[in-house]
Amino acid sequence: MASPALADLGRRAKAASRLLANASTAAKNDALRAAADLLVDRSEDVLAANAVDVERAVDAGTSSAVVDRLRLNPSRVEGMASGLRQVASLPDPVGEVVDGWVRPNGLRIRRVRVPLGVVGIIYENRPNVTSDAAGLCIKSGNAAFLRGSSAAITSNQAVAAVVREGLAKAGLPEDGLVLVEDVSRESAVEFMRLRGLIDCLIPRGGQSLIQAILDNATVPYVIDGDGNCHVYVDADADLDMAVSIIVNAKTQRPSVCNAAESLLVHESVAAEFLPRAAAALDGVELVGDAASIGIVGGSRMQAATEDDFGREFLDLKLSVAVVPSLDAAVEHIARYGSGHTEAIVTRSLIAAQRFVREVDAAAVVVNASTRFTDGEEFGFGAEIGISTQKLHARGPMGLRELTTAKYVVEGEGHIRG
DSSP states (O other): OOOHHHHHHHHHHHHHHHHHHTOOHHHHHHHHHHHHHHHHHTHHHHHHHHHHHHHHHHHTTOOHHHHHHHOOOHHHHHHHHHHHHHHHHSOOOTTOEEEEEEOTTSOEEEEEEEEOSEEEEEEOSOTHHHHHHHHHHHHTTOEEEEEOOGGGHHHHHHHHHHHHHHHHHTTSOGGGEEEOOOOSHHHHHHHTTOBTTBSEEEEESOHHHHHHHHHHOOSOBOOBOOOOEEEEEOTTOOHHHHHHHHHHHHHSSTTSTTSEEEEEEEHHHHHHHHHHHHHHTTTOEEEEOHHHHHHHOTTTEEEOOHHHHTOOOOSSEEEEEEESSHHHHHHHHHHHOOSSEEEEEOSOHHHHHHHHHHOOSSEEEESSOGGGOSTTTTTSSSOSOEEOOSSSOOEEOOTGGGEEEEEEEEOSSOOOO
């Protein structure tokens, strides 16, 4: 059973969700723009709070990849504010008529988008999730019930306070964003079990968090899954393009879920491509199969284990394999991929079409970096997560993915015979 304090937070979010569900688009937009302005105006305070978390993480010996996810800087704060403004500029999905029809008896039926209610987000280390999640929830008429990690608690408190003030400025309930400040493991499990208070739970974090959801959650959830993303360099690839794409996909920000973790290369271009790729990926630890090592050399590439091919490194490490065909690339991805994002580099329309058709993933990319699987890059303003599930939502989850539908049935005294 949840503690009284946590259950009370849930009830506050539930009450706010009923008000937000009926809030005007203008009021929701005003709240987001006010929060964005406040983030910029108080960026020094937000950065000072974040510095406390970063210092604590560094002192604890936290890995550089995790610290990078935790760290804010002026550019990232401005990006958070920009995300809120972009969400404010997007069409409001609430009330949108998905479809409608008239039955032969004259009964009129419409399917209309409505908010989910209380969206619970449990997440690790990324304070930008606090503003991104709140912005998307508020615009889609939901209350954001947030439970971040102990590592980012000071940052999350600062960001949440700003968003709550933005809500108040627009005349909306501050509890449109409720932050859980008890960051114990026990509270996390209780949070996952707030049935009747949380309508949809979205975890954003590593495998241990996902496993905790699978083991403990009693509320409906959407899994924001691992990103073991592949780049496949086809026999007909433009190799200059392929080098550029793999370098960007791996190194532009290696600590995020849409970074590439595996490189597959067709055997007909491997001898030419792999030495160029290895040189361009300076600073990246490479592990590969025997064919890859034979081309690149054992001093630059170590032998990959079975675990390496299935792992989301979230660091400057990349697994490499040479494959004899597109079929083999698709099979490798089916075996080791996590269903997040898979990319092909090719000049062959036939190969591209087959890859798109046969690869089972939330996003399939042709001749572009895996890093584009992102709510902002897709035009959603921001994302609340990237679902690797197939039910309700798949891929970057924006405003529409935070709604459900209800049927509106209108008659003129109709009765069923």
